[in-house]
Amino acid sequence: MKVKVISRSTDEFTRERSQDLQRVFHNFDPNLRTQEKAVEYQRALNAAKLDKIFARPFIGAMDGHIDAVSCMAKNPNYLKGIFSGSMDGDIRLWDIANSTGSERTGGASETVIAFFFFLSCFRYYHFDVYLLVTTFVGFGNVIEVIRRTVCRFPGHQGAVRGMTASTDGRTLVSCGTDCTVRLWNVPVATIMESGNLSDCSSEPQAVYMGENAYWAVDHQWSGDLFATAGAQVDIWNHNRSQPVSSFKWGTDSVISVRFNPGEPNLLATSARLRVVRAKVYDILVFVHAMHVCWGFSYSSLVSDITYSRTLRAGDRSIMLYDLRVSSPARKLIMRTKTNCISWNPMEPMNFTAANEDCNCYSYDARKLNEAKCVHKDHVSAVMDIDFSPTGREFVTGSYDRTVRIFQYNGGHSREIYHTKRMQRVFCVKFSCDASYVISGSDDTNLRLWKAKASEQLGILLPREQRRHEYNEALKKRYKHLPEVKRIVRHRHLPKPIYKAGVLRRVMIEAERRKDHRRKAHSAPGSIVTEPMRKRRIIKEVE
Template identity: 25%
Template sequence: MVKMLSRNPDNYVPETKLDLKRVPRNYDPTLHPFEVPREYVRASNATKLERVFAKPFLASLDGHRDGANCLAKHPKSLATVLSGACDGEQWKMDRPGYGEEEEPLHTILGKTVYTGIDHHWKEAVFATCGQQIDIWDEQRTSLIRSMTWGFDSISSVKFNPIETFLLGSCASDRNIVLYDRRQATPLKKIILDMRSNTIC
């Protein structure tokens, strides 16, 4: 006597090319001992994410005609926000109260695209970067000083929180450049192996 396996092709052959392949699965709970704890962890994670996304919308910073490319806040004042747009426009504004319309305190038109912006830690001064680094006073619309080293665009600029007269920048040609606001020329240029996106 010869015994043979016989299977029904309807159980494993798809009817059309677009049908998903059936994966055999055994629903026996003895084979899946951690199914209940796994579902519990998934449910608790979903609940946490719902709480994160349920945070109410506070405010929008409308007003730039072009896309806002960089955003910075004052290191000590939570309400003061600086933003720079692709059309060379920068704003300094105080965050409005709930339901109020915001108006910028100052609007400054620049000549290039702003790729980074940072506020000084102690003084009423901020720096922007793009083709060069510009130092601005909060109360004036004309720049105080412009610094550059090389021809590549600068992607990020930051003031040093300890030695506040120093600032650093990273450029698209893998350079990190250190500047001193008291001197006419940059301090040092460091070339890295890989390109950096931002400086902290």
């Protein structure tokens, strides 16, 4: 009798160590795996649920400013450093790596706080106990701030409106409402290694005086020039006390400036019309009407004023400048103000504008008459925007007290971050390694977030890395199925933001229905519905 025996090599199944994994053989024949799609779908569903369970994006808050954080700047030559400026003129350098997870000093003060908290349960001690607890808590926070703030600069006499670092990271350029531009020396290596609070410099390296307040500043990606925005756009050199060149187009006040990462001589700005008093404006309009109707002449003071609703709303424009020529290149006039601009570092011809109408608009600098994409979801004005170094996504901060992360070509946000204590967000930045997001808000704090809410920090084992990649591939394959899509898209929102979003969608839908009915009861071709990509654009000027 012949018996067939399954022959197995002992070397293939014997483990060298007890910690080694047992070898498992898989047969990938589709005829034997009839439930492959169902199994993968269930794994994708479980991966989506696990992402929600482990979504802990908030890492820590960095407090120390005594007024609202107005601007931030990254150090391109040092990964851990981040600069922040506040409305009271204070400038600080933070070490992101060592600013979280620090122990709280002053254990005796914690005991006193607990004792007074026990007394606060009684009615007669409430007011005095509140003052004492506030004092001790403030003392504890001061000690903690000293550990987190690496360097503190004297700053400005007024609000700090813009900051940028040089290419080598050794010089910090700041500007403010005190009409000055200041250059600071940043000894990064010495300070970061010591980890102690210190005054970096009692005096700035250089101070450049201007005639008007400055609202923004940006440095070339490769070069020694930097640009300031205010009543006009000024180009400065580190070694000269006067602007190398100046650009001005109309009467707009420039509030944002950004250099192109691919072309050092190209920069983009956003502007707003200067405020004109209502009575003065009405007089100018009346004089202009007299001139149009009866031919009356009027002085040269109002000769450039044109009566139009667009002007009264404001010439809110986006302008492109080329340093190689003496005049601006192009100008895009929009219906609403653009608060900030950010170039895509991987696609230098594209930039995204954070607008006052709660949306962000991505443009191609070669074709400004139409937006490439409209990014929605905010329910209030978008105050700041910054691209990831990878160029695949960007982060926005809004007046609605939220931070959102968008795909570079996505119409809706991928992630939304918010806390109970975070107020209006004035500035946001991506870290230089695209792993973290830093936000500065009206409550005087900087907050550190993970770019991916459920990302596991630290070094991953090879098996863990492969498992994460497998789960991401499953979620990407089954993201359009209802159950997976519902879990991935679900976010917990504060009630005011949720209600504002619902109201905004109702208003947009009502406007759409009204346009549809108006078009249905009009002559064919008399009403043309503009797409959202063109609706906010008035005209392009060259």
